[in-house]
Amino acid sequence: MPGKPALIAFRRSLACLFMVQILLGSCSFSAFKGYRRDTGGEIIKPIVSWFRVDSGYLMMNTKIDLMNRHLSGIMIVKPLPMMGYRTVLITELGLKLLDMEFYPDRPVKVHYLMESLNRGSIIKTLAQDLELMLMTGRPYENPEVFRDPSTGEKVLKFKDRGRRFYYGIAAGDGRASNGLLTSGIVKKARVDYFSDDGLKIDSVKISHFNINLQLQFLKIHEYSDNAVE
Amino acid sequence: MGKFIRFLILSLLSLSGHNGWTQVPSAPMKDTEAFRTALLKMSSGVNTIESDFVQEKKLSILSGNLISKGYFCFRRENLIRWEYSVPYRYLIIINQDKIFIKEENNQKQYDIQSNRMFQEMNRFISGCIQGEILKNEKEYKIRYFEDPKSYFVTLIPVSEKMRQMLNEVQIWFDRKDLTVSRIRMMESGGDYTRIDFTNKKLNADIPLEKFRFK
Numbered sequence: 001m002p003g004k005p006a007l008i009a010f011r012r013s014l015a016c017l018f019m020v021q022i023l024l025g026s027c028s029f030s031a032f033k034g035y036r037r038d039t040g041g042e043i044i045k046p047i048v049s050w051f052r053v054d055s056g057y058l059m060m061n062t063k064i065d066l067m068n069r070h071l072s073g074i075m076i077v078k079p080l081p082m083m084g085y086r087t088v089l090i091t092e093l094g095l096k097l098l099d100m101e102f103y104p105d106r107p108v109k110v111h112y113l114m115e116s117l118n119r120g121s122i123i124k125t126l127a128q129d130l131e132l133m134l135m136t137g138r139p140y141e142n143p144e145v146f147r148d149p150s151t152g153e154k155v156l157k158f159k160d161r162g163r164r165f166y167y168g169i170a171a172g173d174g175r176a177s178n179g180l181l182t183s184g185i186v187k188k189a190r191v192d193y194f195s196d197d198g199l200k201i202d203s204v205k206i207s208h209f210n211i212n213l214q215l216q217f218l219k220i221h222e223y224s225d226n227a228v229e
Numbered sequence: 230m231g232k233f234i235r236f237l238i239l240s241l242l243s244l245s246g247h248n249g250w251t252q253v254p255s256a257p258m259k260d261t262e263a264f265r266t267a268l269l270k271m272s273s274g275v276n277t278i279e280s281d282f283v284q285e286k287k288l289s290i291l292s293g294n295l296i297s298k299g300y301f302c303f304r305r306e307n308l309i310r311w312e313y314s315v316p317y318r319y320l321i322i323i324n325q326d327k328i329f330i331k332e333e334n335n336q337k338q339y340d341i342q343s344n345r346m347f348q349e350m351n352r353f354i355s356g357c358i359q360g361e362i363l364k365n366e367k368e369y370k371i372r373y374f375e376d377p378k379s380y381f382v383t384l385i386p387v388s389e390k391m392r393q394m395l396n397e398v399q400i401w402f403d404r405k406d407l408t409v410s411r412i413r414m415m416e417s418g419g420d421y422t423r424i425d426f427t428n429k430k431l432n433a434d435i436p437l438e439k440f441r442f443k
Contacts, residue, residue: 056291057291059317061319061332061335063337068343069343070339070343072330072337072347076288076290076291076295078290078291086290088288088290090286090288091347091350092311092319092321092330092347093284093311093321093350093354093422094284094286094414094422094424095350095394095395095414095416095422096288096394096416096420099290111418112417112418114394115390115393115394218332218333218335220317220319220332221317221333222316222317
C-alpha cells in the first residue's frame with residue numbers, strides 16, 4: 001500500500017497530466033491542419049462581414065447554453081458607420097437583456113446588461129464571442145495568410161491586443177465560413193457561419209473549447225414588411 | 230393667426246397622444262378597494278382567456294418600432310401559449326414548469342427552472358393578466374387611476390435591481406369586464422414593450438392540445 005504522501009503526489013501528477021492534456025488539446029497550432037503560410041504577396045481584400053446588411057438590422061433567434069443554464073431571446077444586430085455594430089438581446093416577450101456596441105478600433109461599450117449577467121467574466125466572454133462573430137477584432141489590418149494547398153482555401157490571421165482571430169475563407173469567396181479566437185496558444189472559441197445562398201446569413205454557432213458554453217443564432221425570417229428602419 | 234397656431238399645437242398634441250406614447254388616464258381612482266375586490270372576483274371565475282395581441286417594442290437604436298402580432302391563450306393553472314404570426318412565426322408554450330419554443334424548423338424545450346429570466350417573466354405576465362400582481366405590494370409601489378374607458382394601474386418595482394430592468398409597468402383594465410387590455414413595460418432609457426390584447430374571450434373552451442409540445 002502506498003503511503004499518504006505518495007498518494008497525494010500521485011493525485012497531483014494525475015491532475016497535472018489532465019491539465020497538460022487540456023492545454024494541448026486546445027492549442028491553436030492545431031487550429032487549421034494542413035494550412036501553410038502563404039508568402040505569395042497576394043493583395044487580400046477585406047472580409048465582408050455577414051452582418052453588414054442593407055435592411056438596417058438583422059434579427060436572430062438566440063439561444064445561450066451555459067452548463068445546465070439556458071437563456072433565450074432575440075438578438076438585434078444593427079450595423080453602424082465605421083464598421084461598428086450595436087447588438088441588443090431581448091427576451092421573446094420584449095425585455096432587454098444586453099446592449100453592447102462594437103468598433104474595430106475601440107474597446108467594447110456596454111450600454112446595458114441585465115443584473116444577473118453583469119459580472120466581469122460574463123461580460124468579457126460575451127463581448128469576445130460577439131466580436132468574433134461580428135469580426136470587429138481589427139479585421140481590416142494586414143492579416144497573415146495561410147492556405148490549404150489541396151483546396152486553395154485560405155485562413156486569415158488577425159492580431160488584436162494579445163488575441164488572434166482566424167477566419168477561414170472558402171476559395172473564390174469573400175465570406176468567412178468559420179472563425180477561431182485564440183489567446184496565446186490556447187484556443188478559446190470557434191464560430192461557424194451557415195448560409196443557404198452564400199449571400200445572407202442563416203445561422204451562426206459559437207462554441208467554446210474550455211468551458212461548456214454554446215451560443216446559437218438563427219435568422220428570423222419576416223413575413224411582412226413592417227418595423228423597417 | 231394666434232387661434233390657428235393654438236389649434237395646430239392642440240391638433241399635434243392630440244395626434245402625438247395616439248402615436249406610441251398613448252394617453253394614460255391621470256385621474257386617481259376613486260375606489261381602489263372596490264376595484265381590487267371586483268378584479269379578484271372576476272379573475273377567480275376565469276379559467277381560460279384567449280385573445281389576439283399586438284406587441285410593440287420600442288428600442289432607441291432603431292428608428293421604427295418592432296411590431297409583432299399573434300394569438301395568446303391562457304388556461305388555469307399555468308398553461309400559456311404565445312403564438313406570433315407577423316412578422317415572424319414564433320411559438321412559445323408554457324406548460325407548468327416546462328417551456329417550448331418553436332421557430333421555423335427550430336424548436337427547443339427546457340425546464341423553466343433553468344431559465345430564471347423566463348420564469349420571472351412568466352410569473353410576471355400571468356400575474357398581470359390575472360390581476361394577481363396587484364396583491365404584491367411588497368415588490369411594487371402600486372398606483373391606481375381611471376378614465377371613462379379604463380382602469381389604469383402603475384407598478385414601480387421597489388427593488389433597485391428590478392428597477393434597473395423595469396422602470397415601471399403600466400396595466401390598462403377594460404372598464405366593461407375588468408380584463409387586461411394593455412400592458413406596457415417601461416425600461417430604463419425610454420425603451421418599452423407594449424402588448425395590446427384584442428378580441429378577448431373569457432372561459433372559452435380551449436383544448437389542452439393547444440398547450441402540448443409537438
